[in-house]
Amino acid sequence: MRAPRVKSKWRPPLALIVYAVLLTVMMLPVLTVIWFRVVRAASGAMAPAEIATLAAVLILTLIVAYVLTRTLTVPINALIARTDEIARGGRSAIRPLEIYGTREVATLSQSFLDLAGKLVDHSDYVRSFAAHVSHELKSPLTSIKGAAELLRDDDDTNPMSLEQRNRFLQNIIADTERLDRLLSRLRELAKAELPSERGSTSLRDIVAQLEIQFRQLAISDESNAEEILALPSEAAGIIFSNLAENAFQNGATTLAIKASDEGRRTTIRMRDNGHGIADGNRDRIFEPFFSTRRDDGGTGMGLGIVRAMLASHGGSIELLDSGKDGTAFQIVLPNAA
Template sequence: MPAPKVRTKWRPTLALIVYVVLLAVMALPILIVIWFRAVEVSSNRMAPAEIVALAVVAMLTLAIAYVLTRTITGPIDALIARTEEIARGGKGAIRPLESYGTREIAVLSQSFLDLAGKLVDRTEYVGSFAAHVSHELKSPLTAIRGAAELLRDDDAERPMTKAQRLHFLDNIVADAARLDVLLQRLRELAQAETPVAEGKSSIVDILPALRGQFPALDISGKGDTETSVALPREAADIVFANLAENALQQGATLLELSVSADARTTVILVRDDGGGISEANRQRIFQPFFSTRREQGGTGMGLGIVRAMLSAHGGTIRLLQTAGAGAEFEITIPV
């Protein structure tokens, strides 16, 4: 969910308020001294001037206390109350405060709203992801169990033919292979979201391994392929292997990696000549477990892993519009 934005307007800094308050406090005794020097003290009894001076001091003190409460204590207490409300109410409680007082508290509140929004999104993502994982694992497990039960309950009087037995065994092997692929994707996704390694790599480094892993694809590199980017070799292998596998599943025979770089970022265009991505699916391709090639072994996790891996290293990926056949992705990553 997009985080609510703090309304932009001029607010005094906390330092300004502190300095003004200190100057006001320092000015009080000076004003009192000047006042009494201007007035003759004729008796030991408290003169009306003294009463007025004390009243003025009391009023100024109360005013200073009100300013501090209004600009500092009040917004902080409101922010504390809002955190407790969010803890109880979730997404509905994520909204701006009524007043912020100082610029620093406004910035703090915006950072808190951003963090709260990300935590809520993360919680919803974990819940949705767990449901998808449960469904994806349950389907092949159910098929394996069903085939195994049929094989176990084979009737001696009416036994299965060899072809039927091989059919069920092939189904078990295929579903076991699908489970293995799902678990491999889950490991890659976990690695993408909790990166620990740092390092650099370049397209020229990963091309040989990529060609060996996907011999059916004619993979080429263009441009600044020797430019190093802030992506460890293992992470780069995972990113481009998933993109190559996605292209292969779409019927591609060519895969081109075109690299351009400046002083701060590198842009890598990944093009293929496969079936492309339909307009209806363009907004869904990065959703977990979305696949149009499930029957051919697609898990729907590849592009999600690519995005998570790049995001963990400060990069981004987006799908570009293409005039002809195939798909084209733009990867931007720091050098």
């Protein structure tokens, strides 16, 4: 979507308005003196004291106008120039101004820096994400194309065996299933990036749904009371099903969930008895498309989707510990209203 453009027409600069207003105010005593001299028919010559007073008023007016221009116009023009530089791709332009002038301009500048930083980070994220998606789609598409070409070019004089044909067909089916899983994950990630809708879900309902969805896991709710989470049912389903699937794919047979109310936030701890996460992978588990199960069909997007969706609802997730006894995650959410 193209950004709307401000209608082009002449507008006075801020400095001109400041000087014009102050000079107009300064003219009031001058006009007053002239008025009284005309009314009283006084001598046309002005006393030296009057001339000195008007000169002092003029000088003070110009000084005030300069101060106002220095504290308002200069930082605003610098902020405009900084915006143009960032728009041209200058990451180095995201730095504090040299002069702020007033508290309001300083606050505006800080808000601008925060917004510019987020926009640049988001742009880098989109660029990196697009590269990852292209790479992930290219592998199965290349495999499908190769298998299809071999089937198409099968020579009638020396046809491939039924076993070979079935193997190629099975490869095509497996790759299409991988593409379907990847596209499904992308749809979930798109939902996570959208502005969140408010809602709440009972932890008991979440556990009951997980028990139906993952019958291979023994899922238990260790909470002392029924907890209401500040998540709409759809978002809660996506978040906890991804975590449960991650536990199951890592060899877990049990999954314990415990929620507790801690003032203005709700903390949920999830612990499984799976194989754990290798030390070298702990810092990468939330990276998009990072997976240790790629040969088994893993997309590496599950935990990334969980983190993005929690962030859109004001929450967060972190890895507490992981070892031979299993893995523990902690989710923090604001309290449900």
